[in-house]
Amino acid sequence: MALDEYQKRDFKIIGTRPQRPDGIDKVTGRAQYGADFYLPGMLTGKLLRSPHAHARIKSIDISAAAALQGVKAVVTGNDFPGGAKGDTLDVQDHCLARNVALYDGHAVAAVAATSAKIAQAALELIKVDYEILPHVTSIEAAMPTGAPLVQEGRRGRKIPEEYSDNCTGMCEFGHGDLDAGFAKADLIIERTFKTSSTHQGYIEPNACLANMGPDGRADMWCCTQGHFQVRNLCAQMMGMDQSALRVTASEIGGGFGGKTTVFIEPVALLLSRKANLPVKMVMSREEVFKASGPTVASLTDVKIGMTKDGVITAADALIRYEGGAWPNMTIFPGAQSAFACYDLSAVRAQGLNFLTNRPLQAAYRAPGAPQSIYAVEAVVDELALELGLDPIDVRLKNAARKGTKSSYGPTYDEIGLIPLLEAAKAHPHYTAPLGPNQGRGLSSGFWFNFGGETCVSLAIDFDGSVTLVEGNPDIGGSRASMSMMAAEELGIPYEKVRTIVADTASLGHNEVTHGSRVTFSVGLATIKAARAAIKEMCRRAAKTWGIDEEAVVWEDGYAKPAGANAGDHEPLSLAQIAAKSSRTGGPIVGHHEVMAEGAGVSFGVHICDIEVDPETGFTKVLRYTVLQDAGKAIHPDYVEGQMQGGAVQGIGWALNEEYIYGEDGRLQNAGFLDYRIPVASDLPKIDTVILEIPNPGHPYGVRGVGETGIVPPLAAISNAMSHAINVRMSELPMSPPRVLKAIKDKG
Amino acid sequence: MSKIHVSTTINGDPTEFLCEADESLLDVLRDRLQLTGAKEGCASGDCGACSVEVDGRLVCSCLVLGAEAEGAEISTIEGVANGEDLHPIQRKILEHAALQCGVCTPGIIVAAKNLLAKNPDPTETEIRYWLAGNLCRCTGYDKIITAVMDAAAEMRGA
Numbered sequence: 045m046a047l048d049e050y051q052k053r054d055f056k057i058i059g060t061r062p063q064r065p066d067g068i069d070k071v072t073g074r075a076q077y078g079a080d081f082y083l084p085g086m087l088t089g090k091l092l093r094s095p096h097a098h099a100r101i102k103s104i105d106i107s108a109a110a111a112l113q114g115v116k117a118v119v120t121g122n123d124f125p126g127g128a129k130g131d132t133l134d135v136q137d138h139c140l141a142r143n144v145a146l147y148d149g150h151a152v153a154a155v156a157a158t159s160a161k162i163a164q165a166a167l168e169l170i171k172v173d174y175e176i177l178p179h180v181t182s183i184e185a186a187m188p189t190g191a192p193l194v195q196e197g198r199r200g201r202k203i204p205e206e207y208s209d210n211c212t213g214m215c216e217f218g219h220g221d222l223d224a225g226f227a228k229a230d231l232i233i234e235r236t237f238k239t240s241s242t243h244q245g246y247i248e249p250n251a252c253l254a255n256m257g258p259d260g261r262a263d264m265w266c267c268t269q270g271h272f273q274v275r276n277l278c279a280q281m282m283g284m285d286q287s288a289l290r291v292t293a294s295e296i297g298g299g300f301g302g303k304t305t306v307f308i309e310p311v312a313l314l315l316s317r318k319a320n321l322p323v324k325m326v327m328s329r330e331e332v333f334k335a336s337g338p339t340v341a342s343l344t345d346v347k348i349g350m351t352k353d354g355v356i357t358a359a360d361a362l363i364r365y366e367g368g369a370w371p372n373m374t375i376f377p378g379a380q381s382a383f384a385c386y387d388l389s390a391v392r393a394q395g396l397n398f399l400t401n402r403p404l405q406a407a408y409r410a411p412g413a414p415q416s417i418y419a420v421e422a423v424v425d426e427l428a429l430e431l432g433l434d435p436i437d438v439r440l441k442n443a444a445r446k447g448t449k450s451s452y453g454p455t456y457d458e459i460g461l462i463p464l465l466e467a468a469k470a471h472p473h474y475t476a477p478l479g480p481n482q483g484r485g486l487s488s489g490f491w492f493n494f495g496g497e498t499c500v501s502l503a504i505d506f507d508g509s510v511t512l513v514e515g516n517p518d519i520g521g522s523r524a525s526m527s528m529m530a531a532e533e534l535g536i537p538y539e540k541v542r543t544i545v546a547d548t549a550s551l552g553h554n555e556v557t558h559g560s561r562v563t564f565s566v567g568l569a570t571i572k573a574a575r576a577a578i579k580e581m582c583r584r585a586a587k588t589w590g591i592d593e594e595a596v597v598w599e600d601g602y603a604k605p606a607g608a609n610a611g612d613h614e615p616l617s618l619a620q621i622a623a624k625s626s627r628t629g630g631p632i633v634g635h636h637e638v639m640a641e642g643a644g645v646s647f648g649v650h651i652c653d654i655e656v657d658p659e660t661g662f663t664k665v666l667r668y669t670v671l672q673d674a675g676k677a678i679h680p681d682y683v684e685g686q687m688q689g690g691a692v693q694g695i696g697w698a699l700n701e702e703y704i705y706g707e708d709g710r711l712q713n714a715g716f717l718d719y720r721i722p723v724a725s726d727l728p729k730i731d732t733v734i735l736e737i738p739n740p741g742h743p744y745g746v747r748g749v750g751e752t753g754i755v756p757p758l759a760a761i762s763n764a765m766s767h768a769i770n771v772r773m774s775e776l777p778m779s780p781p782r783v784l785k786a787i788k789d790k791g
Numbered sequence: 792m793s794k795i796h797v798s799t800t801i802n803g804d805p806t807e808f809l810c811e812a813d814e815s816l817l818d819v820l821r822d823r824l825q826l827t828g829a830k831e832g833c834a835s836g837d838c839g840a841c842s843v844e845v846d847g848r849l850v851c852s853c854l855v856l857g858a859e860a861e862g863a864e865i866s867t868i869e870g871v872a873n874g875e876d877l878h879p880i881q882r883k884i885l886e887h888a889a890l891q892c893g894v895c896t897p898g899i900i901v902a903a904k905n906l907l908a909k910n911p912d913p914t915e916t917e918i919r920y921w922l923a924g925n926l927c928r929c930t931g932y933d934k935i936i937t938a939v940m941d942a943a944a945e946m947r948g949a
Contacts, residue, residue: 063885070893071881073828073868080827245928247832247840248894297894298928329833520891681888685930692931716837724932725923
């Protein structure tokens with residue numbers, strides 16, 4: 045696909061703020077989420093979970109549970125037929141253990157019964173004989189040789205000898221001569237930073253309803269970011285044809301990356317197959333925390349050299365992640381994004397991943413980037429402070445721009461980082477006065493953005509309305525954006541387009557709603573599908589008028605003769621052409637299938653003011669400003685929403701949120717009371733500034749906006765903290781006890 | 792164990808149901824009465840997604856027993872709009888795009904309506920503290936607070 049898709053134009057609908065099509069359902073309680081589906085004869089499925097961090101399952105006796113009245117099926121991980129291989133087998137084992145329980149909360153057996161109460165009683169009748177094994181739940185403990193081994197045979201290739209067999213992979217990116225670069229520096233700062241594992245914290249627990257018939261075909265309703273992915277994973281685990289399983293995505297109550305894989309869905313299918321009845325499973329909040337995927341925890345060394353006038357001469361990072369008991373690839377985006385904001389002549393970012401006895405990590409908004417960029421942005425801030433330079437000037441001096449060879453390889457096209465930094469510097473927030481115990485911090489952020497498999501179908505209905513069929517769950521208003529793009533292209537009112545998210549039997553494969561890909565990729569496919577429909581409508585008009593189709597143009601919802609030579613014909617509206625379509629060749633449908641490329645990278649800059657109570661260590665966020673490049677904001681309200689929501693998740697990560705494991709390897713805070721996400725009274729207004737530097741790879745210039753917003757808050761707040769308390773903290777979250785200790789240790 | 796027979800009023804309609812002694816009002820609303828607008832986000836009273844009013848008092852329905860509904864007036868999200876006419880809070884939530892996934896939205900609307908009935912002119916801080924029991928992970932609350940303030944102003948005729 046060409047990278048010159050973008051064409052400047054004036055928009056009628058793009059950039060306005062119409063109400064979302066699913067809005068009324070969502071303010072009246074009618075919208076159906078994962079747990080809101082019911083079927084006649086439906087059973088309740090529940091999971092038995094390991095209380096141990098690491099234990100061999102010597103035996104499981106399900107006989108008493110199976111004999112309980114009302115119990116219709118009991119299964120273990122060994123009931124899967126064995127079709128899953130590789131990564132899919134790891135995901136299956138994470139859903140339901142075979143032979144070894146690898147973390148506190150790992151499911152070891154499942155029951156389906158006629159009521160939740162009976163299912164719970166049955167779980168208590170299952171006898172599991174565990175042999176407890178040594179466990180490890182932190183990077184520091186998992187790293188050295190001699191550490192308790194989480195799984196055998198998982199050591200990655202070319203791992204340095206100093207690391208244990210828990211090290212599953214290593215990666216390295218960069219270019220230039222580091223030694224020569226550091227030799228040119230006037231000041232070199234090297235620091236180590238830690239971040240805790242955090243959870244996506246979606247308010248809707250994972251839920252599904254599986255219905256498998258004796259013919260081996262099945263339907264499933266579930267809340268997911270990607271129902272095609274659910275279908276493909278489950279089909280492989282169940283040994284089914286993909287076409288034998290139809291998955292319908294419910295409305296989704298938040299995901300943030302956490303609902304890009306499966307947890308209970310394959311188990312519900314296994315139970316439904318055994319019981320020959322529909323089975324509904326809904327995770328409790330405790331299960332969500334314990335057994336769905338949080339983000340990786342990190343331990344990162346960063347070393348940066350700078351001249352006294354603020355030029356970075358060399359930058360090096362060693363990024364270590366743990367993402368639970370199975371390998372994962374998050375070190376790749378982590379290492380690739382670490383220095384993505386900078387134009388560097390000598391740079392290296394290395395990544396290492398370690399296994400621990402924790403749930404398998406799942407994507408969480410810009411997976412891997414917040415942790416590594418936090419460490420880099422904190423060191424850049426410290427260098428600026430030590431050298432007496434303005435932190436924005438330092439960033440401007442070294443900022444990546446068009447033509448920069450990025451630290452991870454590609455050379456950037458048009459990007460928005462410099463305009464963002466300039467806008468931040470000019471923003472009144474940046475120069476507003478601060479009081480005692482207050483500090484201001486700043487950070488840049490980055491995310492790659494993705495494209496991927498995408499297909500849509502756009503039907504011109506007989507009455508002139510339009511049905512757009514897409515295959516990506518709408519997680520933040522994307523149906524509104526798709527309807528807007530279709531309406532803009534067709535030249536009809538927004539209200540005339542209905543966008544629906546189709547099930548897996550109604551469209552070809554669509555990549556998961558992730559990577560900030562949907563407005564870009566599905567938008568691109570929608571525009572192309574609309575153009576295909578327009579071409580056909582022009583052909584129908586040409587046929588009606590008896591002229592060549594090349595002599596017909598489409599303008600503002602009408603087919604018109606291209607010029608005087610085409611003859612004098614009254615323009616035909618979309619509705620007029622649609623009404624006659626049966627007589628001019630049949631239904632009119634535009635469609636487009638693409639492996640979308642050309643997703644423009646995304647940058648953001650955040651400014652944050654905090655005040656620290658020196659007596660309690662409590663941090664109040666006083667003022668927060670998010671600046672981000674959207675390429676083109678299709679629906680600015682929902683772009684702002686992504687920026688605000690991402691920023692607040694980052695604030696939670698920086699100040700409060702963490703997975704706390706005890707010495708016994710058990711998770712100690714698996715609930716919203718003890719794992720405290722930000723509430724309304726914790727926060728100020730989150731101001732937003734949208735910049736629009738068009739992405740050359742999208743017809744309207746769209747860049748994804750979903751991920752970048754969570755990246756800068758970690759360092760922005762950390763940098764504000766060092767100005768407020770005059771101590772550079774190096775571990776997140778900066779919870780009150782840690783801040784108080786830092787203040788006291790300073791003396 | 793035999794079930795408990797409960798007579799109550801839900802959104803103005805007389806309603807009867809049978810429930811277990813330990814069954815929450817939330818489970819009754821959702822699983823027995825198919826009023827699924829109230830959501831279970833935590834079942835521990837921390838997230839507010841299951842907010843309803845019992846005799847005018849804002850509660851987490853996951854922390855109330857179904858049996859406690861006997862003789863009470865229950866109001867849920869399904870009763871907030873009057874037919875096609877949305878409540879001002881519902882309209883303002885839509886106008887200000889104060890939702891993304893929308894799963895917390897029913898609880899937020901019920902809680903905000905309860906606040907404005909008591910305090911028609913709340914400050915931004917009062918709204919933030921009142922809604923501190925309603926978790927939203929998508930929006931950062933900014934647009935929700937704006938929408939509630941705007942709804943309050945409209946309802947006051949300001």
